[in-house]
Amino acid sequence: MENKVVVITGGSSGAGEALAYKFSAEGFNVVIGGTNLERLKNVQSKVKLLGSKCELVVHDVSVENDVKKLIDHTINSFGRLDVLICNAGISYRSVFENANLDVFEKLFRINFFGSIYSVKYSIPHLTKTKGSIIAISSLNGFIATPTRSAYVSSKHAMQGFFDSIRLELKNKNVHVMVASPGYFESNFRKNTLKSDGNKEGNTSRDEKGMMSTEVLVDKIFEGYKKKKRDLIFTFRGKLAYLLKNWFPKLSDRLAYNEILNERESLLKNY
């Protein structure tokens, strides 16, 4: 039987890298996209060691034609697409009053438009295989935190988009799952943008005790196999979801304090 094929945006690092290894270990051929050729090559060679075929595409997910290139390359290489994982994402830390709107827009283009371009070009192929779309969103897809308005709104937009297309694609037997992790170990916080558009370089949080990417991707794969609609990973995440819906004022206070207490919090002088 032909191997199934997964496309992972942001497959060069963090969750995307770990997803490449997990799906490969489960017998998938893998296509990874990202901007950094060296990192993509490193992941590609490890996937090949696991016994899968792996194609890489250097591209910018915020550019529509670049995303078309990723999907075209997948079909030209493997002739099929079974799972699309919209994972590429960045964050931006700033109080909104001081936000650089160009950086705000850049983030939206990567997190939100990167996802919708990926879905747009994948639908005809996923319809043929009755495949799956997995969105890597965040608890910030339904809970707001201060100093992250760009990230929070981009993830809320993703949530709305995927909820909407899930209803449309039901008739085509394409499964849509939104995975909403809390904090997990990766370079995500170091890659978070500042108002000048440069990366933070340091993490704003204590990374110890965060979920590992290995645990994260095991849970994502299990959710995919069970064709789950949503995935909230921890008891804390599930509690946060309940508080947001039933006790929104308490939820606001907890979210505010969470960010107030982080390292070099931007709320301290605001």
Ligand SMILES: NC(=O)c1ccc[n+]([C@@H]2O[C@H](COP(=O)([O-])OP(=O)(O)OC[C@H]3O[C@@H](n4cnc5c(N)ncnc54)[C@H](OP(=O)(O)O)[C@@H]3O)[C@@H](O)[C@H]2O)c1
């Ligand atoms: N880490 C957390 O605590 C956390 C929590 C909740 C949700 N998430 C979500 O998890 C997803 C993965 O994040 P991560 O933690 O694994 O972060 P990461 O290690 O920084 O990885 C981000 C990935 O996105 C890719 N990417 C960034 N800009 C891109 C662009 N313009 N075009 C193509 N690819 C681009 C990067 O590729 P290059 O480096 O090659 O550009 C990299 O592979 C994100 O959607 C994030 O919002 C993370």
